[in-house]
Amino acid sequence: MYKHAWKPVLAVSLSLAVLGACSSNSANVGSSASPQGSTAASAGPKKEISISVFDRGTVPAEEGSYENNRWTKWINENAPAKVTWVPVPRGQAQQKLSTLIASGSAPDLIWEYDRNYIAQLANQGAIQPIDGYIEKYSTTLKKYLSEHPELKSAMTINGKTYAITTSRSVDGIANHGIWIRQDWLDKLGLKTPTTTEELVEVAKKFKDADPDGNGKADTVPIVFNGNAIQIIRAFFSVNENQWYLEDGKMKFGRTLDRYKDSIAYQKSLFDQGLLDKEYITDSNFQRARQMWTTGKAGIYFSSWNMENEFKDLKKNVPDAKMVPLEPVASKYGKNGLYQELPANILVAFNSQMKEDKIEAAIKFLDWMIEKGDMVMKYGEENVHYKLVDNVIPQKLDADKFRKEVSYANEYAIVSDFSLKAEWFPAMAAQDAESQEYAKLKTQSLNTALKNKYRRDIAFNPDFAEASQLIATFHPIATQIEVKAVTGGSAMTPETAMEEVRKEWKRLGGDNVEKLAQEWYEKNKAFLN
CATH class of the missing domain: 3.40.190.10 (Periplasmic binding protein-like II)
Structure with missing residues (x-):
């Protein structure tokens, strides 16, 4: 053990x-x-x-x-x-x-x-x-x-x-997870989504087809906790805070075309009303959790282990069936969700x-x-x-x-x-609800680890110039991204990407990339 x-x-x-x-x-x-x-x-x-x-x-x-x-x-x-x-x-x-x-x-x-x-x-x-x-x-x-x-x-x-x-x-290696209402899929005759495009189509049905059956247009397709944006990033094999080896060259995630594609996808979800539009102000994600546990949301970008959310959902909607969903594939293929x-x-x-x-x-x-x-x-x-x-x-x-x-x-x-994942039923309390979740927990952990998460090097460069640049760059890039996602036609993903790269360069990104390459060549045997 x-x-x-x-x-x-x-x-x-x-x-x-x-x-x-x-x-x-x-x-x-x-x-x-x-x-x-x-x-x-x-x-x-x-x-x-x-x-x-x-x-x-x-x-x-x-x-x-x-x-x-x-x-x-x-x-x-x-x-x-x-x-x-x-x-x-x-x-x-x-x-x-x-x-x-x-x-x-x-x-x-x-x-x-x-x-x-x-x-x-x-x-x-x-x-x-x-x-x-x-x-x-x-x-x-x-x-x-x-x-x-x-x-x-x-x-x-x-x-x-x-x-x-x-x-x-x-x-603890597994971290992020996606959950979907299987009972909603079954009710609407939908297949489990396997691509980014299919996820959008399912989300549209969850928004428009009254999956909770109350005759009201009050469902939100996708809600999330703090992991959500990284889950969308993972679809496109990028993380804004990681360095990657692109043709042997060290590049920061937020400067890559894959990052632009993740912004575009997030914006598409937002513009179509497939995300809860109050997520910007839902800083502690209590609104998202409430929507999920009261049966008003169909897809939850969150963590692989959601026992409390499962039990609270079952109290409010006894027939609900939440199941783990594998990450969907984009044009870059299928990447695992974030793993530690x-x-x-x-x-x-x-x-x-x-x-x-x-x-x-x-x-x-x-x-x-x-x-x-x-x-x-x-x-x-x-x-x-x-x-x-x-x-x-x-x-x-x-x-x-x-x-x-x-x-x-x-x-x-x-x-x-x-x-071990298979121990969860033996570890859980023996009442029916706990056993139901324990089996689901085993399934969820195995799902979370099924696909390898892209990480080109074990650790990011830790020299002072990189840390200082990223600390300054991060809030600026985040502000640009939020404007692109939520601002309608005010800023396209392409314009956002231009602005992000411009700020990276202005803050000394070219020099830091040069130092990062030197750091990698010096430490690459240490970074496997």
């Missing part, structure tokens, strides 16, 4: 942890149901550290907040350091972290999935290299990293180790940290990967899950898990865990 499958020490610590908890089913923070334990490090005052955490808005009010809940308390009772968690909104994480860094109030440990951002912080001097500290203070992580040499390139920036990471489980690299979260150390705090932080990460990560993912044994065949954690109560545990995964910033 993972490298050190259900280590005996973890089993002991979990058993101790639940002694005080399994006597009560109360969900109130601080109640007798809150996790208890005696797995803490040696007695005495603990060093205090602070760590960023993504705020996804999923902590129920009765559980507390991201800063204070049953799991933050459990961590501070059992970990070798006392942790203050600093929430940053998931949709604006980098902006918020950068603001905190600029003001001198950033947490000690700063993490992101985006290696480009970590490289940017390294080049700015906001984080520090930690090679010697891992060797000096780590035990578990040091051993783990020596057994996973494929992670070294992700952690290395300018020849030094600037972050700690662990391997992604297969469910093997490295998971990248945990960086604030450059203002002194050695005593660095020592405490590394020992905390050792503890998290050795003992804490499984608790954060699955809760307490015999309270939230039981072990099947001494290996597979099976949820005991889906609603209880959703309420009390699902948000805790945010705290497992390093983890030695991996699973």
Whole structure:
């Protein structure tokens, strides 16, 4: 299941942890149901550290907040350091972290999935290299990293180790997903779309043919969360934030003709009313989610795992049937939806940290990967899950898990865990609805990984000139794109592309491309 499958020490610590908890089913923070334990490090005052955490808005009010809940308390009772968690909104994480860094109030440990951002912080001097500290203070992580040499390139920036990471489980490699209402397809006698053109035709039917049968023109064909634009990009084998090898030359995704084609397709969907036109102001995607879960949308550009959306849709529309959809092919062929690299979260150390705090932080990460990560993912044994065949954690109560545990995964910033898609039915609660989704979840994960995602090089160039240019260029190019998509005849995709390339050149893109080519030639053996 993972490298050190259900280590005996973890089993002991979990058993101790639940002694005080399994006597009560109360969900109130601080109640007798809150996790208890005696797995803490040696007695005495603990060093205090602070760590960023993504705020996804999923902590129920009765559980507390991201800063204070049953799991933050459990961590501070059992970990070798006392942790203050600093929430940053998931949709604006980098902006918020950068603001905190600029003001001198950033947490000690700063993490992101985006290696480009970590490289940017390294080049700015906001984080520090930690090679010697891992060797000096780590035990578990040091051993783990020596057994996973494929992670070294992700952690290395300018020849030094600037972050700690662990391997992604297969469910972490998959990221984006497309869902479609199969019952709508069946009702309207439509086939599953396999090309960009067929997707448009299906969307038109979903808009005009009253698929929900209420006699009103109130359905929206396509809604999406934050992954949507990247899903459209994937149809055209491009990502605006990636570099590509075009005939052996390094080119930035947003300067390619394929990028123009993705803008044109997005504009076509918008102009025909096939996208919810309020998506520009739906910054937290709550409107999109509501439209999907109330049965008013037919296609959802989102993530491969949408359990909450599935269950809420079934509550509102019991006969609804949502199924995963493969990415559709464009004139460039079929490209997989976005898939992550093997490295998971990248945990960086604030450059203002002194050695005593660095020592405490590394020992905390050792503890998290050795003992804490499984608790954060699955809760307490015999309270939230039981072990099947001494290996597979099976949820005991889906609603209880959703309420009390699902948000805790945010705290497992390093983890030695991996699973298989076919385990989902055994892992899920055994009620009919949970089992229905578990089978769908297996199907969705396999669908998400079925087609290889185009990534010409493992990592983008991380030299300072590239990071600075892209940071300046990104909002300008985004503004041009939004104008082209939503502005009607005000700007064509061709004009938008001309403007994007003009801005790229104005900001020094030609020189950065030259430097990127030199960087690639120097590092290409490292970028496979």
